[in-house]
Amino acid sequence: MFTGIIEEVGRVTSITEENGNRRLTVSTSSLAKELKKGDSIAVSGVCLTAVEITPNSFGADLAEETWNRTSLSRIRPGARVNLELPMRADGRFGGHIVQGHVDGTGKFIALDGIPDADNYWLRIEIPSELARYVISKGSLSIEGISLTVAKVEGTQVTAAIIPHTVEMTNLQSLKHGDPVNLEVDLIAKYVEKMMRGDSTKSSITIERLVQAGF
Numbered sequence: 306m307f308t309g310i311i312e313e314v315g316r317v318t319s320i321t322e323e324n325g326n327r328r329l330t331v332s333t334s335s336l337a338k339e340l341k342k343g344d345s346i347a348v349s350g351v352c353l354t355a356v357e358i359t360p361n362s363f364g365a366d367l368a369e370e371t372w373n374r375t376s377l378s379r380i381r382p383g384a385r386v387n388l389e390l391p392m393r394a395d396g397r398f399g400g401h402i403v404q405g406h407v408d409g410t411g412k413f414i415a416l417d418g419i420p421d422a423d424n425y426w427l428r429i430e431i432p433s434e435l436a437r438y439v440i441s442k443g444s445l446s447i448e449g450i451s452l453t454v455a456k457v458e459g460t461q462v463t464a465a466i467i468p469h470t471v472e473m474t475n476l477q478s479l480k481h482g483d484p485v486n487l488e489v490d491l492i493a494k495y496v497e498k499m500m501r502g503d504s505t506k507s508s509i510t511i512e513r514l515v516q517a518g519f
Contacts, residue, residue: 307347307389309400309444309451311474312336315348317384318362327367329353329377336388337363345405347389349475350449350486351375352405375407376448376484385475387449400451401444402491409435410484411447416466416476425466427452427476429485436460438489438497446488450474 315331322328331348340346340355340363347353351371357364372378380386392398414428429447431439439445439462443454450470456463471477479485 306392307403307405308392308398309403309446309449311387311389311450313388314385314473314475315388317380317382317386319382327372328364329367330362330364331386332362333388336390337361339390345391347405347449349376349386350405350446350488351377351407374409376410376486379484385478387474389449403446403449403451403488404491406488407486408489409487411487413479413483413485414481423468425471427464427466429462431460431462431487433460435487435489438493444490448475448485
């Protein structure tokens, strides 16, 4: 499990393909030293397994599903990617629950400076099938970054970004139209599934969810 707090921005050094299999290699300044073969690492919000490790890089294999479903298919050598190691059992929960299981990709629209402030507005377009899970003041993982939604207008989502987040992530390297990995709030999906179940077999109601703070 991850929390969406980016620890380092790595750089893609290569993407190799052999017999239909792809391997992504990423250079890092520090995180590779904490990895061992078989460990998980989130790469721009995608949970991958490190299979080849050097002191300054790691390699991970990309399944066809991962390639087709995520923004990793757009990257090229030199691209910046957000990196996060799994949360430690004794660590602080700094963001929100992020599994590294991408629900789909959105489109980067812009990262605009807010007039008379140091902060930014991040604007993205999300798939219509994910829009029902995204609410104002709710959580959304974008490229593996735990963000709070400021505004939702149809399928356009806006989030406020502080300078630290810009400096510590790959957001400033994105261009208009670039795909971005999205993972919606896990709780929203479970609540939806429970609400769709047979109401005669469940004591869950809208009223009870509201009373519980959902």
